[in-house]
Every structure is written in structure tokens, then in C-alpha cells.
Amino acid sequence: xxxxxxxxxxxxxxxxxxxxxxxxxxxxxxxxxxxxxxxxxxxxxxxxxxxxxxxxxxxxxxxxxxxxxxxxxxxxxxxxxxxxxxxxxxxxxxxxxxxxxxxxxxxxxxxxxxxxxxxxxxxxxxxxxxxxxxxxxxxxxxxxxxxxxxxxxx
Ligand code: ADP
Ligand code: MG
Numbered sequence: 189x190x191x192x193x194x195x196x197x198x199x200x201x202x203x204x205x206x207x208x209x210x211x212x213x214x215x216x217x218x219x220x221x222x223x224x225x226x227x228x229x230x231x232x233x234x235x236x237x238x239x240x241x242x243x244x245x246x247x248x249x250x251x252x253x254x255x256x257x258x259x260x261x262x263x264x265x266x267x268x269x270x271x272x273x274x275x276x277x278x279x280x281x282x283x284x285x286x287x288x289x290x291x292x293x294x295x296x297x298x299x300x301x302x303x304x305x306x307x308x309x310x311x312x313x314x315x316x317x318x319x320x321x322x323x324x325x326x327x328x329x330x331x332x333x334x335x336x337x338x339x340x341x342x
Contacts, residue, residue, distance in 0.1 A: 190335050192342075194320040200226050201233035203322060206341035208237015210334055213259045213287045216303055218295035221311030226320055227293045230311065234291065235261055246293075251278060260288035267294045272301040307331045
């Protein structure tokens with residue numbers, strides 16, 4: 189596990205860019221953390237690191253937003269989802285199996301639907317207003333190298 193200390197949205201963006209630059213396609217990034225923890229802020233900078241120029245907004249009312257780039261980004265926010273069935277109804281598994289990158293905000297709410305191999309990213313408020321702890325944990329076999337690559341870019 190890798191813990192990153194952020195003291196500002198800019199610090200969080202620095203991590204996001206390092207993550208985005210380290211992705212090669214097909215990854216699943218699972219975000220957990222309370223409202224306002226910085227999940228969407230981190231997603232924006234990951235997209236930037238991937239070279240995606242679109243304006244990234246929270247997909248809270250649409251469940252998923254798609255962004256095209258050299259590598260596509262599928263940005264889920266499952267906060268308002270009733271259950272995992274709704275996720276399968278919108279073709280979730282095709283996104284997970286695709287060559288694009290999936291980011292799932294509030295992934296802890298759909299734990300049963302998550303692939304075994306994934307990068308868990310937990311955002312926690314710590315102390316002061318802008319202070320965050322951001323934990324990266326590889327689940328399964330394939331994500332340790334990704335964490336090493338991210339650390340190398342910081
Ligand atoms: P979430 O998607 O987790 O609900 P957002 O990214 O939409 O959170 O909002 C996070 C808010 O907190 C933004 O207004 C952002 O400017 C602010 N913020 C303050 N400090 C930080 C930090 N260290 N990292 C990320 N966001 C921060
Ligand atoms: Mg959000």
C-alpha cells in the first residue's frame with residue numbers, strides 16, 4: 189500500500205497526473221471516500237494525465253460519463269444507484285473488460301460487482317480542511333507495478 193499526503197487540491201492534482209501518465213489502458217480504479225473528499229478532483233487530474241482535454245464533471249445523475257482519448261476514460265459515480273443490477277443493465281461488464289480506463293466513485297457501494305484485480309484508491313480527510321490522506325492499494329496481481337510507476341513520477 190502507498191499513502192500520499194495531500195495538503196491542497198493542487199497536491200491531489202499532482203498525484204492524479206502521475207496516475208494518469210502511468211495508465212496504459214484496461215485498468216479499473218476504485219474510489220472510496222466521503223462527499224467532498226476529492227474523488228472527482230482526482231479524476232479530473234487523472235484525465236489530464238491521460239491527455240484527455242474534455243471538461244470532466246461528476247456523473248452523479250448519469251451514472252457514467254465517457255471521454256474519448258488515445259485511451260478512453262469511463263467515469264462512474266454509483267452513489268445514487270439502487271443496486272448492482274442497475275450497473276449490469278448499463279453494460280458495466282463491457283466497460284470493465286474494455287481497453288479503456290474505468291474510474292468508479294463510491295465503489296465501496298458496489299463491492300460485489302468489482303473485479304478481483306483493481307486499484308483501490310481511498311481518500312480520507314485528515315485534520316485541517318484541505319488535508320487528505322490518499323491510499324493506493326493493489327488488489328490482485330496486476331497493480332503493484334502501476335503503484336511503483338506512479339510513485340516514480342511524484
Ligand atoms: P468528491 O468527488 O469526493 O465528492 P470533489 O472532488 O467533488 O469531491 O470535491 C472536493 C472539494 O474539496 C473541492 O471543492 C476541492 O477544491 C476541495 N479540496 C480541498 N482540499 C482538497 C485536497 N487536498 N484534495 C482534493 N480536494 C480538496
Ligand atoms: Mg464526486
